[in-house]
Amino acid sequence: MKKFALILSVLLSTTFASAADDSAAELAALKAQLQILTERLATLEAKQEKTAVQVTETSTQLAEQKPEVQKKDWTSRIALSGDLRDRMEYIDERGKATRTRNRVRARFGVKAEVNDNLNVGIQLATGSDDPTSTNQTLDGAFSSKGINLDLAYFNWKLSDDWSLTGGKIKNPLHKAGKAPLIWDGDLNPEGASMQYDNNGWQATAFVFSVDERKASKDALLTGAQILKSFDMGDNSMSANLGYFSYSQLKGSTPLIDGKARGNTLDDNGRIANDFDLLEGAVEFNTSVADMPLNLFASFVENTAADEENQGYALGFNLGKVKNKGSWSLGYSYMDVEADAVYALFNDSDFAGGETDSKGHILKAGYGLNKNMSFGLAYIASKQDQSKDQQTAYDRLQLDLKFQFK
Template structure:
């Protein structure tokens, strides 16, 4: 009896300290996640129609061990594919894979506000007008380090993003890396009526010409290869972009353009890509909607095919066409969406048609 009373008394004495520790822990740690259920129909000219159901699940945690350092981890469904976290519902009710999608640190500086150094498997540090996927798929999380800086003077904001990444490490040959430098400026309109952003980016892939394709050595994702299946050209990309946003109350509008050219030389001909798009509306309160449309044309060697949008033309380069979509906020953390791609599998006349319909239910927590 005395022992029981002693344990209870000790617990009551420790309870305030435990509560304080819990409060401190919750202040430093943030949990988040999302789940998407998708029906997808794919129709390619002269081929059978494909129907499938797919899921995507992501769970992440962010912690601040000290005030100026953020550490983040995220797990996601999917295979090792760098541009997809989807899992198809097939293969006899088999269990599905969970993989490390993000693992990074983010260092900020009190004496240099606007400056951040990020390292690990990180979120894409580069500005993408309208969220365009002309160069980078939205699921791609590069591996390496980046320095980001933004500042403001009056109604003008400027930003710089520098990055160095390991694309392929080879034990018996030279490594392939990626270096990227981006600079841009955003002009805010009077009375917060909108803004205009413009910028330029240069990406340089090192030691890639003459190597087998990245990730899947048997597939070039549209890029030109020689007789042995190795990259025929180098990839040095020059990107120019612009985006205008108009704040029209609860129904904002954005128009954006993205242009890229592979300036590596060496005889590369099909080396340009461009995208023109618009968005209207914004998901916020239940009942809010967002519409989006873009048209793009991407030649064979404009970008590295493995890393571009995995939905447009089924992934890779050498295609053109439209993407049309809308989303509806049904409840606070629940939305539904639809996307339709009507594309051509090639940029020349007479290319086969490619159609893709996606119907989504999305949950956040």
């Protein structure tokens, strides 16, 4: 009996000891798991705090950058452009001493996008009140040179096909081969024009103010031009027809400086004819040795004059000056009778800016570097074609051109 009690006592103590050992092991395991969970929770809280700080910093940065983004968006709507041309010019007119002069032309323009359909632009340029030249001769004992308003316009896109331009604007009329038969390249008319462009058709209708007068009716220039382009495989062809009518010029003194510039004057020194110009032109565009080639011919007749009322131009343009090493070559022949066009607005270089003349224009250009080129023009012409004695007028121009945009 005593043995049994002893054995039972040993078994019970062993069991309780074993149970105690098991409880201690489980407690230690629970403590270890609790420690792991605590560490994980601390890690998660730290990450959450870091994320909150990053979100706050990002929100602050975006708030600080918002005005800058808006500013960049506005500046992206403004485009600047400009050019500078330094010209050496030699003029040989029969009966007068030869003339050599250095001239510069500087232009600076700003174009702003008001909204998705409306642009406005302003351009300043050197020169004087001459409507066909922004050149400034370098003379006058180093005197300062004048800057004038060359452009001030709006362009309103009314639809995909129609647009309206007003103010002092770039000439919207197409010139075949860029020949200055009717319009000088620097002429920027004043008034309003409506343009249409769709499927190879282009049309322009306009009203321009030539001379505002207090005591009599204003002199106006109104008209329209239609241009149609045709694709011919790798080539293209275009034809245009235009009608341009001046009012209140006949019987008035020639504008600007009173000079006739080849137009017929009456016995009182006033303009003898009206000017209602009918114009037609064709162009053919192809390529030669991977260079663009343009062939053109244009004709004009002043239907308001009975004689000396026709003019024409024909020629070609090969190549285009774009980058360093690129080049261009152009030639045109012009014959402009005395009253074929209003002389104040046609080319101011050809035959000294006079009608009643004919001759040759040879031009060449070469790219010296990016946005930098050299140009040459030689004009061999004769004035006074309707008179008994003609006057030879030759002009050589050497240009160095720089531009940015």
